[in-house]
Amino acid sequence: xxxxxxxxxxxxxxxLLSLTACGDKQNTVAAAKVDQPQEKFAWKxxxxxxxxxxxxxxxPEKFAKHVNAMSNGRxxxxxxxxxxxxxxxEVFDAVSQGxxxxxxxxxxxxxxxxxxxxxxxxxxxxxxxxxxxxxxHYGGGMELWQEIYQPFGxxxxxxxxxxxxxxxxxxxxxxxxxxxxxxxxxxPGLAGEVLKSAGATPVTLTGGEIFSALQSGxxxxxxxxGPYNDLAFGFYQAADYYxxxxxxxxxxxxxxxxxxxxxDALPADLQAIVEVAANAVxxxxxxEYNARNNAALKTLIEEHNVQLRQFPAEVMQTLKLHTDxxxxxxxxxxxxxxxxxxxxxxxxxxxxxxxxxxxxxxxxNR
Numbered sequence: 001x002x003x004x005x006x007x008x009x010x011x012x013x014x015x016l017l018s019l020t021a022c023g024d025k026q027n028t029v030a031a032a033k034v035d036q037p038q039e040k041f042a043w044k045x046x047x048x049x050x051x052x053x054x055x056x057x058x059x060p061e062k063f064a065k066h067v068n069a070m071s072n073g074r075x076x077x078x079x080x081x082x083x084x085x086x087x088x089x090e091v092f093d094a095v096s097q098g099x100x101x102x103x104x105x106x107x108x109x110x111x112x113x114x115x116x117x118x119x120x121x122x123x124x125x126x127x128x129x130x131x132x133x134x135x136x137h138y139g140g141g142m143e144l145w146q147e148i149y150q151p152f153g154x155x156x157x158x159x160x161x162x163x164x165x166x167x168x169x170x171x172x173x174x175x176x177x178x179x180x181x182x183x184x185x186x187x188p189g190l191a192g193e194v195l196k197s198a199g200a201t202p203v204t205l206t207g208g209e210i211f212s213a214l215q216s217g218x219x220x221x222x223x224x225x226g227p228y229n230d231l232a233f234g235f236y237q238a239a240d241y242y243x244x245x246x247x248x249x250x251x252x253x254x255x256x257x258x259x260x261x262x263x264d265a266l267p268a269d270l271q272a273i274v275e276v277a278a279n280a281v282x283x284x285x286x287x288e289y290n291a292r293n294n295a296a297l298k299t300l301i302e303e304h305n306v307q308l309r310q311f312p313a314e315v316m317q318t319l320k321l322h323t324d325x326x327x328x329x330x331x332x333x334x335x336x337x338x339x340x341x342x343x344x345x346x347x348x349x350x351x352x353x354x355x356x357x358x359x360x361x362x363x364x365n366r
Contacts, residue, residue, distance in 0.1 A: 157279075
């Protein structure tokens with residue numbers, strides 16, 4: 001019995017020694033893997049905005065900073081302003097062709113390529129920023145956005161929202177619909193077509209081109225964003241009348257454009273970092289505009305004697321009628337627009353009813 005007991009003890013000891021050896025070996029292999037240098041990636045990001053421009057231009061800068069910090073330098077993103085590598089209106093093509101890995105712009109600039117693209121930026125009399133983000137993340141909007149960009153090899157991500165935008169800067173007052181006739185105004189997307197239908201002449205310009213065109217008389221009016229950005233561009237030096245009426249861009253979504261092949265080449269953790277950083281910028285950009293606009297408006301009025309105006313009810317009603325007509329035409333002309341508009345409009349209607357009971361009533365009571 002003693003001999004058998006000794007044999008059993010010896011077997012147990014040998015087994016324990018064997019497991020310990022295996023454990024040491026596994027730990028050594030794991031340590032070796034950790035010590036191995038991880039692949040690094042360097043991306044270029046081009047934008048449609050001037051370099052480091054407040055709000056719009058800083059959104060990609062913040063994104064690059066977040067990505068670098070979260071990845072511990074494994075993925076670095078260098079940001080180029082409009083015209084530094086490619087012109088502002090060629091961002092989409094540069095990303096699609098793989099000339100650069102990323103871009104930052106607005107979807108309504110690509111209407112000529114994708115008729116439904118403006119839905120993912122701003123629709124006249126459409127969703128506010130809060131409503132749009134809800135649709136994007138919980139109403140199927142994000143999936144639809146990815147579908148229409150997929151043929152171009154681009155993965156879209158939310159890139160910030162500038163909130164409700166002012167009606168714009170005008171050299172002459174707008175007192176009636178007649179004052180829109182022949183008006184040359186810088187205004188992109190569907191809103192430009194609405195204004196054209198109402199008798200004006202829409203002009204498409206990048207941000208850096210607007211001031212000189214307004215000052216020289218090449219255009220009679222312009223919209224840009226709102227007080228925060230408009231003060232930075234100095235539009236008060238070229239036009240006297242500033243219209244606060246919100247109609248053309250009630251909640252303007254910006255976008256990150258990611259080359260799909262470049263994204264697929266990243267390991268899973270870096271892919272997650274790109275997506276999380278984009279969402280972080282999307283939230284912080286809207287907060288920045290909400291925080292800065294009122295102070296900037298006060299400066300425009302009190303220090304630069306800007307004349308604040310609102311469009312007459314007749315003008316707003318006319319613009320709404322032309323918007324409805326234009327969207328109906330787009331629905332008939334393009335199946336993707338029709339499909340996405342159905343999702344968008346149904347979600348908007350549900351939000352409209354809920355907001356009547358909550359925020360709208362609260363604002364009136366407050």
